[in-house]
Amino acid sequence: MRAKVVAGNWKMNNDQAATVALIDALKTKPSKAEVSVKIAPATVHLAQAVEALRDSSIEVMAQNMHAAENGAFTGEVSAQMLKSIGVTTTILGHSERRAYFNETDAALSQKVNTALGHDMEVVFCFGEELEDRQSEKHFEVVKQQLQDGLFHIDAAAWDKIILAYEPVWAIGTGETASPAQAQEMHAFIRQTLSDHYGQPVADKVAILYGGSVKPSNAKEIFSKPDVDGGLIGGASLDADDFFAIVHAI
Numbered sequence: 580m581r582a583k584v585v586a587g588n589w590k591m592n593n594d595q596a597a598t599v600a601l602i603d604a605l606k607t608k609p610s611k612a613e614v615s616v617k618i619a620p621a622t623v624h625l626a627q628a629v630e631a632l633r634d635s636s637i638e639v640m641a642q643n644m645h646a647a648e649n650g651a652f653t654g655e656v657s658a659q660m661l662k663s664i665g666v667t668t669t670i671l672g673h674s675e676r677r678a679y680f681n682e683t684d685a686a687l688s689q690k691v692n693t694a695l696g697h698d699m700e701v702v703f704c705f706g707e708e709l710e711d712r713q714s715e716k717h718f719e720v721v722k723q724q725l726q727d728g729l730f731h732i733d734a735a736a737w738d739k740i741i742l743a744y745e746p747v748w749a750i751g752t753g754e755t756a757s758p759a760q761a762q763e764m765h766a767f768i769r770q771t772l773s774d775h776y777g778q779p780v781a782d783k784v785a786i787l788y789g790g791s792v793k794p795s796n797a798k799e800i801f802s803k804p805d806v807d808g809g810l811i812g813g814a815s816l817d818a819d820d821f822f823a824i825v826h827a828i
């Protein structure tokens with residue numbers, strides 16, 4: 580059976596006190612069997628988050644990392660730095676990184692290689708913009724992102740990849756892809772994986788949906804057969820909402 584995952588991307592929110600308070604609140608929530616719960620606080624709080632969650636099943640992820648091993652890359656963080664504080668998963672390719680920090684699929688493919696080289700798990704984000712969908716290019720765009728960012732890796736490496744389909748027009752907008760739109764795209768993604776790597780690989784990769792997931796819409800989205808969980812932004816900043824989403828799977 581495929582992994583079920585609910586992951587919170589805190590983005591650039593929460594100072595230290597708020598980070599501690601939210602983690603404390605999350606720790607009081609009952610876990611749900613067979614759902615992997617992950618959170619991605621800001622980089623400066625990762626070490627503290629790992630410590631605070633040492634006896635918890637909630638896993639800490641980074642929001643980003645650099646492709647290089649080390650060196651003159653002011654302001655950046657390496658895979659080895661993350662590993663050294665106990666962070667073994669990173670988000671890569673979030674649409675905000677693509678849009679505001681010029682991350683291309685070619686650059687992301689290098690980051691993927693570095694993460695895999697350090698035996699890290701990757702939550703790889705991708706998704707079309709509004710104009711792509713309006714011009715009915717959304718399948719083409721998504722396929723290209725997968726091909727350019729990920730299809731150079733070998734089949735075995737997919738054990739370390741979680742996909743997160745996040746249509747840009749649904750992120751932080753309150754606009755959600757309908758459950759049918761999410762299922763249609765997730766099925767297309769799985770078919771694209773199957774065409775390239777074969778059905779056994781396609782069947783085991785978790786594909787998360789992200790974009791305005793809330794307690795009120797999570798259950799219907801998660802009920803779709805190719806939706807294996809969610810990558811949650813705004814609603815992950817509230818412990819009650821986040822765990823309502825965890826329990827909606």
Ligand code: 13P
Binds near residue numbers: 790792812
């Ligand atoms: P929202 O849930 O706030 O729309 O954000 C989704 C997202 O970007 C998660 O990475």
